[in-house]
Amino acid sequence: VSRLLAPGGPDAVAVVLVGDELLLGAVADTNGAWLARTLTGSGLRVVDVEVAPDDEQRIAAAVRRVAGLARTVVVSGGIGPTSDDVTRAALARACGCALVRDDDAGRQISEWFTSHGRSVPEPALRMAERPACAAMVVNPHGSAPGVRLDLAGTTVYAVPGVPAELRSMVRSVVLPAILAGVGATVRTASTSLEVVLLGESAVARRLAAVEADIDTDPTAELAYLARPAHVSVRLSVRREPPDQAQARLDDLVVRAEAALGADVMGRDGVSLPAVVLRLLVEAEQTVSVAESLTGGGVAEALTSVPGASAAVRGGVVAYTGEVKSALLDVSPGLLAAHGAVHPEVAAQMARGVRRRIGADWGVATTGVAGPDSADGQPPGTVHVAVDGPQTRRVRTLNLPGDRVRIRTLAVAHALDLLRRSVAGLPEPGNARESETRQGR
């Protein structure tokens, strides 16, 4: 396993993320994820990521270490003007040469400030320093230039930590240079299948034959990326010539899709709300949402998709029995007899919101998110319902986990029920799978 992420080779890249804030847990590391996704998406392989504090010695050690693993190293952060920006000094230390002032860079920095109507602050000229053996890299989006140098055959780039500046410098300079050096032949071809509400081990059982085939093929790899309510199955082939890699990949994808059936909602990172929205727009149909335990999460997910207003009319969050009756026409007698956590309540909510708001489809959630029991039912007891053209479906669930997880899974179940209803797909199959389904 992980054969495709082995160090070495012209397509191997390592990343050093510089910044105290990352070690303090301040910020989720968006630069690392973006670099990994972008470089991988271009057929390159990120083989190592290290996070280093704003410390000259530690950064130098990290760069020297990962330079032994990859032909290219990208160091992000620590090239700004303040005294805690020490990446340039660390690179000078790593390659054993002095820091020098680059006159061209000094001029460009001065011009950048002048063209933005500002005087040049004294510390800004620190950004014109570079190791004597290095070259400067133009920053299309900010004042801090990047740095490029050679370390025993590995090319090291220092780029800004500000996400917009990092992205533009990587896209415009770093990535084209790496790809030019690599050539087309060694790049990795890959596709991911997005599987909804099926546990990783259930997915693995279905893919046993595909996996057995891949196990005997050193050019192919399969990886599972589990998220709440969602497993991405990533199939990769690294083989020459590239058209053979693509043909092999296509064959694996077709077989994996056949084994996973309707539980595959799409490919290459597509999200469940986006799939549902596309189905509705294609059918020229609309939806409205009635929510109890998810509290707006289903509507929020659907409207997070650009263009949602083409299909989403609105929704009602009914967190009390009164609101369920007053705005969704749920029978007060039903609520009095059974409480709000009941499949028929979910069905009436879906029908009520569909009629009150006027939409082709109504989708509803009710249940207990926890941490406490409610209506005599334990946390995780959930009913989701869909009401639409010639269609009424209710899915009853016993979801695991804490409040956040139960709500996340309930949103996914509501959207998946709607997906299958709009697409005319059956509900998920046999008992063993629906157990697993409940387990994730």
Next chain:
Amino acid sequence: VSRLLAPGGPDAVAVVLVGDELLLGAVADTNGAWLARTLTGSGLRVVDVEVAPDDEQRIAAAVRRVAGLARTVVVSGGIGPTSDDVTRAALARACGCALVRDDDAGRQISEWFTSHGRSVPEPALRMAERPACAAMVVNPHGSAPGVRLDLAGTTVYAVPGVPAELRSMVRSVVLPAILAGVGATVRTASTSLEVVLLGESAVARRLAAVEADIDTDPTAELAYLARPAHVSVRLSVRREPPDQAQARLDDLVVRAEAALGADVMGRDGVSLPAVVLRLLVEAEQTVSVAESLTGGGVAEALTSVPGASAAVRGGVVAYTGEVKSALLDVSPGLLAAHGAVHPEVAAQMARGVRRRIGADWGVATTGVAGPDSADGQPPGTVHVAVDGPQTRRVRTLNLPGDRVRIRTLAVAHALDLLRRSVAGLPEPGNARESETRQGR
């Protein structure tokens, strides 16, 4: 700078994040950020983070390297049942002993599956393996047990990569054990102030005097952790004896809070929805929500807080003009004359939902999330409104960024307007700041 992040010392912790998916950029690394934040919040110091692929040799090398920097190493991921879960084997390699089957762990795994009504899958028993020198760690939330071992004086923990399981194992086992080993004297005393909807540079301007003081004190540190709509200001002091550290910290906190005023919503990681909910519960008041561009996000945020049903009655997502009139009594004439993106529409939505659902407070959002303009207004044009006892407020905004960011900021503005209204705090002050406010 970075004075508090130097390696070594009993309070130093290093982290190895295992998983091909992290190097493929498939998932943003939430575990690393959570671990850093949680350990730092307990007075420990995370001095290194490395991301390693699902590869035995690479994980072993990473563990050996960071064990030289810290007294504790936390390895997350790679302890599940599938063939790409190789962390246990990597730890055996790192400490030079064999993998053995742990009988107690095998029984616990079997019981876990049985108690969840499932038969034990054959691969699950791989999770009962551990290096001969290691002990198992109970997983309170899942089937995969953790592992603990000693590597030349450094304690290494392997914990699950599934975030909920990682968090519960770290909270219940790993963190208490580290803290017990460290003792109180070397811990870093720290507090964070949670500042809402003010940019990092605006916060820094307000804290200039506090920062100048800290710059001359090698035992103190200030860090900004910027998130969307939210900056955490972390003040830390590492000094012996601990009561002196606490006294110095208390002084800094008081001065920083005075400088930041009503823009501080709370301390130590509190979230804006939790603050709003606490204020409502304390006042014994209720709220309902009317949303257009946020599509359910405000209601979702409020109901994400445990105990939300004590104050939240419900809401209406009105994504079309018809729904705004039919369910929220927004004047059709107003909509015809000005479109939906208008301050008076927000005000009528807030009043309408308050009356229709029957709550002390109504809060509403309308605007353009993008990517396209709507009603002749560009993305980012947003109005949020509150209607309550003797109170009507509207905040008009011109928000930057893409669809996700505009929606996130609009949710935060609606909740902040409600926070200030319920607490009787004034709207934010002068022009310079409200520019910055709009900028984040």
